[in-house]
Amino acid sequence: MKLFKIYFGHPTFPVVMCFQICIFLFVSCPIFGQVLSNRHLTKEHFDQWNSVENRLISSKGDWFCYSTIYDKGADTLHVQSTRTNQKFSIPNGSQWNFGSDSIFAALQANNELAVLKLDSFKKTILPAVKSFIFCDAGKLLITHSIDQTLVIRKANGIVAATITNVNEYVYDGTSNRLVYIRQENLTKTVNYFTLHNLENYNLYSTTESLGSLILSEYGGGFFVMESGLNFTDTILLYFNNTNVEPIRFDPKNYPDFPLFHGVVRDLSFRISKDGKRVFFGIKKSKDTTFNNKDAVEVWDTDQAVLYPKAKKDDLEFQAQLICWFPAENRFIKVTDVLHSNVQLNGSKSVAVVYNPSAYAPVFNREGEVDYYLYNIVDNTRKLLLQQQPSERGLISFSPDGNYICYFKDGNWWLYDIAQAIHKNITAKFDTTWFSNDMKYSSRPKVFGINGWSSDHKSLYLRDEYDVFEFNIEQQQLRRLTKGKEKNVVYSIDSSCFLKRLYNNYNGWESVIVNIKQPIIFKSQDQNSKVQFYSLLQKNGSLAMLSSPKLKADVLVMSESGVCVFSEQSYTVAPRLVCIRNQKRKILYESNKQQSPYNWGKVIQINYSTEDGKNLSGLLYYPSNYDSTKKYPLIVSIYSEMTRYLHDYMSPSNYNDTGFNIKNFVLKDYFVLAPDIVYDEGFPGISGYNCVEAATKSVIATGLIDSKRIGLTGHSFGGYETNFIVTKSSLFACAVAGAGVADLISWGFTVNSVRNIAELWRSENQQWRMGGPFFENKENYALNSPLFFAEKVTTPLLTWTGRLENNLPFDQNILFFNALRRAGKKNVMLIYPNEGHTIIQKENQIDLTRRIEEWFDYYLQSK
Numbered sequence: 047m048k049l050f051k052i053y054f055g056h057p058t059f060p061v062v063m064c065f066q067i068c069i070f071l072f073v074s075c076p077i078f079g080q081v082l083s084n085r086h087l088t089k090e091h092f093d094q095w096n097s098v099e100n101r102l103i104s105s106k107g108d109w110f111c112y113s114t115i116y117d118k119g120a121d122t123l124h125v126q127s128t129r130t131n132q133k134f135s136i137p138n139g140s141q142w143n144f145g146s147d148s149i150f151a152a153l154q155a156n157n158e159l160a161v162l163k164l165d166s167f168k169k170t171i172l173p174a175v176k177s178f179i180f181c182d183a184g185k186l187l188i189t190h191s192i193d194q195t196l197v198i199r200k201a202n203g204i205v206a207a208t209i210t211n212v213n214e215y216v217y218d219g220t221s222n223r224l225v226y227i228r229q230e231n232l233t234k235t236v237n238y239f240t241l242h243n244l245e246n247y248n249l250y251s252t253t254e255s256l257g258s259l260i261l262s263e264y265g266g267g268f269f270v271m272e273s274g275l276n277f278t279d280t281i282l283l284y285f286n287n288t289n290v291e292p293i294r295f296d297p298k299n300y301p302d303f304p305l306f307h308g309v310v311r312d313l314s315f316r317i318s319k320d321g322k323r324v325f326f327g328i329k330k331s332k333d334t335t336f337n338n339k340d341a342v343e344v345w346d347t348d349q350a351v352l353y354p355k356a357k358k359d360d361l362e363f364q365a366q367l368i369c370w371f372p373a374e375n376r377f378i379k380v381t382d383v384l385h386s387n388v389q390l391n392g393s394k395s396v397a398v399v400y401n402p403s404a405y406a407p408v409f410n411r412e413g414e415v416d417y418y419l420y421n422i423v424d425n426t427r428k429l430l431l432q433q434q435p436s437e438r439g440l441i442s443f444s445p446d447g448n449y450i451c452y453f454k455d456g457n458w459w460l461y462d463i464a465q466a467i468h469k470n471i472t473a474k475f476d477t478t479w480f481s482n483d484m485k486y487s488s489r490p491k492v493f494g495i496n497g498w499s500s501d502h503k504s505l506y507l508r509d510e511y512d513v514f515e516f517n518i519e520q521q522q523l524r525r526l527t528k529g530k531e532k533n534v535v536y537s538i539d540s541s542c543f544l545k546r547l548y549n550n551y552n553g554w555e556s557v558i559v560n561i562k563q564p565i566i567f568k569s570q571d572q573n574s575k576v577q578f579y580s581l582l583q584k585n586g587s588l589a590m591l592s593s594p595k596l597k598a599d600v601l602v603m604s605e606s607g608v609c610v611f612s613e614q615s616y617t618v619a620p621r622l623v624c625i626r627n628q629k630r631k632i633l634y635e636s637n638k639q640q641s642p643y644n645w646g647k648v649i650q651i652n653y654s655t656e657d658g659k660n661l662s663g664l665l666y667y668p669s670n671y672d673s674t675k676k677y678p679l680i681v682s683i684y685s686e687m688t689r690y691l692h693d694y695m696s697p698s699n700y701n702d703t704g705f706n707i708k709n710f711v712l713k714d715y716f717v718l719a720p721d722i723v724y725d726e727g728f729p730g731i732s733g734y735n736c737v738e739a740a741t742k743s744v745i746a747t748g749l750i751d752s753k754r755i756g757l758t759g760h761s762f763g764g765y766e767t768n769f770i771v772t773k774s775s776l777f778a779c780a781v782a783g784a785g786v787a788d789l790i791s792w793g794f795t796v797n798s799v800r801n802i803a804e805l806w807r808s809e810n811q812q813w814r815m816g817g818p819f820f821e822n823k824e825n826y827a828l829n830s831p832l833f834f835a836e837k838v839t840t841p842l843l844t845w846t847g848r849l850e851n852n853l854p855f856d857q858n859i860l861f862f863n864a865l866r867r868a869g870k871k872n873v874m875l876i877y878p879n880e881g882h883t884i885i886q887k888e889n890q891i892d893l894t895r896r897i898e899e900w901f902d903y904y905l906q907s908k
Contacts, residue, residue, distance in 0.1 A: 086670055087643040087697065087712055093118045095696035098620045098636045100600040100612050103128075106147045107608025109164055112622060112634065113139070117700045117887075125150050125162055126633060128608060128624045132167060136160045141177065145184030149201065153178070157192055161203075170203060179217050181224070182241050188224060190215060196226060198244070206244055209237075214257065220265025221287065227256050227270065236270055236285065236292075249285060250292055262317040262324075269315050269326075280309045284372055286321060293372045297328075300377065306331050312365035313551065318394040323422060324372060325380070325394065327365035350406035355801035361386055367551065369422050378425050385418065389553035393447025396421050396463060402436065402552075409805045409818070411488075412436045419463075430461070438554060439494050445545075445556050446502040449518065453492055456480060458507055460518070471516050475523050477509045477530075484724040485686065487812045496538045497557035506559060511535050513567065526582060527567060539568040539579065541603040563607060566591070568598075575650075575691040579611060591625055597692035598623075614694040616648045637696065644669040646711050650691060653720070653743035655735050662688045663720035663740045666711050678754035678905035679716045681741055681777075682707065683733065683770075684763040685812075687719035702883040703760045703783055704845065704893035710901070718744055722766070726816040730769035730829035737766070741776055754778055754905040757840070758897070759785070761853065761882065762812050764844075765831070768861060771842055772834035779904035781843045781897050784853050784882055787861035788832040790819055798851045835864035841871040843900045845893060847880030873900075 096114045101123075103110040111125045123139025126132065134150075139160070142152035148165040159175040162168070174192045181188055186206070187199045196209040213234075215226035224239040236250040250270075258271040267286035273279065283292040297303040313327030345353040367380040367388050381388045385399040400415040408414070412435070419430040431452065434440075441452040450461040458472045458479060472479060480490040496506035496513055505516045511529030513536050516522070527536040542565055544558040559565065565582040579591040579598050592598035592613055601611035610633065614620040619637035623630060646669035654660050664687055668677055682705065697708040707717045720740035724732040737757070745752050757780040759767040764785025771780050786792045793808035808826075809815050819826050827833050844862065846855040858874055865872040875896065877889050884890045902908035 084644065084670075085642045089697070089699060089709070091639075092697045092699050092709075094639050095637055095698065097696065098612065098622065098634065100602055100610060100622060102142060102144065103602040103604045103608065103610055104144045104147045104150075105605045107604030107606050107610075107626065108147050109144070109150065110602065110610045110622075110624075110633075111142055111144075111150070111152075114636065117698055120155075123152055123154075124634075125152075125164070127164075128610065128626065128631070128633060131633065134160075134162050134167075134169060143180060145180030145187065145201075149180070149184050149187075151178055151180070151187065159189060161187065181217050181219075182222055186241055188215075188217065196224070198224070198239070198241070207239065207246075209239065209246070214259040216259055216261045216268065218261055218265065218268065225259065225261070225268050225285075227259055229256075236283070249290070250283065258311050260315045262315070262321075264317070264319045264321075266317050266319075266321040269324075271309065271311065278308070282309050282326060282370075284324060286372075295324075295370050295372075295377070303377075304328070304330070304379075310365055313367055314549065316390065316394060322371060322373060323394055324370040325367060325390070326370070328368055329365040330363050332363055351403050352407075352796065352802055354796055358801050359386075378422070380420060380422065387415075387552040389441070389443065389550050391443040391447040391450070391463070392445040392556065395423055395447055398430065398441070398450070398553075399427070400436070405433065409803070410810055411800075411802075411806045417441070437492075440492060441553065442495050442498075442556050443550075444502060444505070444518075445498050445558050448502075449505075451495060451505055453479070458495075458516075460505070460516075469521075471505075471521070471523060472507070475514070477512075477514075479507070479509055481510055484726060484814060487685070489810070495557075497543065497559040499561050500544055500558050501561060504561075506538060508537060513538060526565075526586075527569075527588065529569070533572040534569050535572065536567045536569045536580075539566045539601055541601045541609070542566055563603070563605075566601065566603065566609070568601070570689070575689055577692070579609075589628075592623070615692045616694060617645050619694055619696075646671065648691065650688060651718075651740075651743065653740050655739045657735070659723055659736070661721045661723060661736060661740070663718055664688055664691055665744060666707055666717040666719070668714045668716060669712050670714065676751040677714060677716050677749060678756070678901075679718060679741070679744060679750045680710055680756040680758060680901060680905075681718045681720065681737060682763075683720065683722065683737055683757070683759040683766050684761075685724075686721050688721050690719075699894055700887055700890040701894045702885065702890060704884065704890070704897040705758050705760070705781070705783075706894065709894070709898065713898070713902070713906075715901075715905070716744070716750060724814050726814055727822060727825045728829060729813045729815070730766065730831070731773075733766035734770045734773045737770055738774055738776065752776075756780060756901050756905050759783070761785070764853075765813075768831035768842075768844075769829065771840040772831050772837045775839060777840045779841045779843070779900060781845075781900060783844070784846045784850060784855070785844065785857065785861075786813075786853055787830065787857045787864070789813060789815065789826050789830045791860070792854065792857055793819060793826075795854055798854075832861060832864050835861065835870065836868040838865060838868070838870045841873075841904060843873050843875070843897065845875035845877070845896075847882065847884070848876055848878045849881045852882040 096116045099113045101111045109127055113123050115121045120137040123136040125134040136152050136154050138155045139152040144150050150162040152160055154160050157174055159172040159178055161170045175189045176192050178189045185201050189197045194212050196212040198207040200206050211228050211230055213227045213229055215224055218225055222241050226237055228235050232253050234252055234256040235248055237248050239246045255273045256270055260269045262268055270283045272281050272283055282295040285292045307328045307330050310327045310329045316325040361383045368377050369380050370377040380397055385401050387400050387402050389398045397420045398417050399420050400417050404416050405414045414433045415436040417431040417434055418427050420427045443450055452459050457470050459468055460471050461468050480492045482489045493508040496508050498505055503519055507514045512525050512527045514523055514525050529536045542559050544560045567580050570577045577597045579601055580588040581591055583589055596613040596615050598611050598613045601609055603609045609625045612620050612622055619640055621635040622633045624633050646667045648664050648666045651663050651665050695708045698706055710717055722733050722736040744750055755777050757767055757777045760783035764782040767780050767782040768785045768787055789808050793805050795804055797804055844858050846858040848855055862872050862874045884893055
């Protein structure tokens with residue numbers, strides 16, 4: 047028994063995978079222009095394969111940069127011309143940026159900075175650099191050295207100035223100056239250096255500690271925190287562009303400042319565009335003198351919030367947001383213990399505050415809340431929305447601060463802050479803005495806000511297929527795409543965003559769509575499964591940018607409208623394509639070494655369940671397929687898999703879930719990845735019905751040896767695998783990673799990250815039970831693998847990580863002990879320093895090898 051000697055004779059390692067197996071599903075089409083030979087690819091050559099990531103494009107679109115990433119060896123950053131294909135390569139390149147269309151820089155190994163003169167094709171290496179920035183439209187390069195020296199260089203490389211002992215610095219683009227904190231012996235100073243005339247100015251000196259240098263928004267100055275011994279008695283220094291001396295917020299100068307509180311940086315510093323309102327955090331100090339770590343925990347069902355979450359949040363000592371009015375020498379508290387969560391509008395004149403536990407106890411991930419509109423200018427508060435869902439994405443402020451858009455009662459509403467008027471803006475339009483379809487892991491699935499226009503006149507909304515524009519001035523809603531008729535899902539691509547999402551305290555900052563450039567949509571055809579880009583033309587029609595046969599992804603767009611994106615298919619390795627003036631050019635093709643090898647194919651199959659559901663799946667053929675043979679089959683499961691039809695996959699010895707479809711088709715396996723649909727209350731049984739039907743449909747083709755079929759899944763797929771082997775006799779062996787075994791005990795456990803019970807996941811999320819255990823005990827038991835452990839006839843390999851914090855690793859131990867008591871075959875791997883997926887390279891190799899050996903032993907008698 048060679049296999050078991052390998053397993054039991056080897057040290058135990060933890061294992062984890064998060065169904066990224068689905069990432070490996072792809073399309074059936076020949077390699078363009080490639081003549082296949084009979085060469086067979088073996089694992090000794092896997093390390094030649096790389097992935098490619100599109101990074102950045104210059105403002106005029108003449109240059110772009112991308113990374114090639116390898117399992118072994120140095121990842122490399124490349125900077126390439128979109129016109130001539132001239133290229134620089136920077137091993138281990140990081141922190142890359144263009145200064146202009148003629149200069150680029152990136153850090154590389156050994157703290158070296160590679161500076162590229164793109165117009166003259168020259169490279170300069172600067173040693174001992176830990177960070178850098180370009181200033182003044184790329185005319186100046188600022189480097190911060192390991193020895194804390196700040197060096198200002200002109201475009202020709204000449205050093206214009208050197209400043210020693212710099213602890214922190216920022217570039218103030220509005221004033222074209224460097225602001226920095228410097229320390230000389232015991233004296234710390236705040237300074238700025240003007241870049242137009244290369245002059246230095248000292249603004250402030252102290253022997254106290256200075257830090258947390260932050261540039262204010264809108265070019266309104268900057269902030270520095272000054273702290274005493276052991277960072278106590280912190281004051282905030284605000285340097286605006288008007289006063290020479292800083293404006294000080296010193297808590298001791300405010301009689302109404304809360305006792306035992308201090309200024310902290312736990313919350314982001316923000317400032318209104320007019321400079322009148324400054325936002326930052328304060329927090330109550332804890333007296334740790336009598337901190338008893340061994341104190342008894344008191345859990346009480348009468349408590350609205352579960353004990354571990356209440357302890358972690360600890361609202362009494364949580365940072366609270368205040369608004370400081372420097373010109374008026376006063377402040378107000380925006381949040382407090384009762385209303386601890388906040389989001390600011392675009393102009394920072396009003397805020398929405400709320401109590402996240404207002405309707406606790408709740409057993410969803412987020413509870414309903416009462417939103418209060420807090421007018422920061424006049425310090426008044428009123429109820430805005432009552433008992434409103436609080437999931438992110440259901441409320442958004444317009445960037446100009448005039449409106450609040452929110453989702454309620456199945457429609458989108460717009461609230462005019464000045465007029466205090468609520469208006470339903472979608473009720474008259476014949477579409478549905480949400481779905482309760484079981485295919486979505488969280489329900490109701492609200493399709494969301496796609497952004498606000500940069501001229502502040504429009505709002506973009508999505509339904510299941512299309513993008514709509516609501517004109518705020520005209521109060522009109524129009525559909526921009528025709529996805530519903532074509533079964534295509536459209537959304538505005540992130541390359542069109544002037545501002546990406548970033549944290550707005552307890553929400554997200556609004557996304558701004560740049561309407562000075564044509565809008566680009568990222569779309570997926572639900573029939574062909576092709577993902578593509580299209581451009582909205584002035585006449586309202588859409589022009590296709592990418593191929594209708596390949597998957598396009600990760601588009602970057604220059605200010606001049608030049609686009610670069612990646613495209614791929616199952617047989618076409620990722621390549622980078624440029625679109626300039628509607629002309630297409632391939633800039634880079636990865637993995638050309640694939641050409642001589644047999645690669646195989648993938649086809650989309652159709653099948654039906656016994657209760658009449660018509661579904662699809664992906665069937666991957668062995669790379670050396672011979673129609674005269676019957677082959678072993680591995681069924682890889684999660685939920686919807688056909689959307690990955692056009693994905694390329696590289697063979698690899700390093701897999702974070704241990705399973706790689708390409709590895710197995712190269713070893714003469716078929717791999718089936720079926721779609722699974724769910725009936726509420728029956729997640730396990732639904733998976734069993736779909737997988738059984740899909741597998742039998744493939745058996746019926748005559749391609750497969752029905753006695754040599756395996757099953758594998760991870761995370762939710764691991765749960766499905768655990769369940770299916772208690773019902774099915776089709777599988778000769780199975781592998782389940784980080785799977786749940788008992789829906790009852792798991793649902794009542796507390797997640798170690800969120801500090802809430804897992805009930806929201808079992809009742810409402812991916813497990814789709816539809817209600818609490820007490821209302822349907824029978825279904826919870828019927829869909830729990832643990833209750834049928836004695837029925838298992840399939841040898842099962844399970845794995846997890848001891849640091850697992852997504853699904854508790856002891857669910858694997860629970861199932862192991864049940865199978866052991868029932869006399870069933872189960873080998874369990876626990877990797878001690880891993881979590882939900884395997885991160886460490888040596889453990890990835892180990893898990894990949896063990897899973898391959900498990901399937902080889904049972905399905906190929908190796």
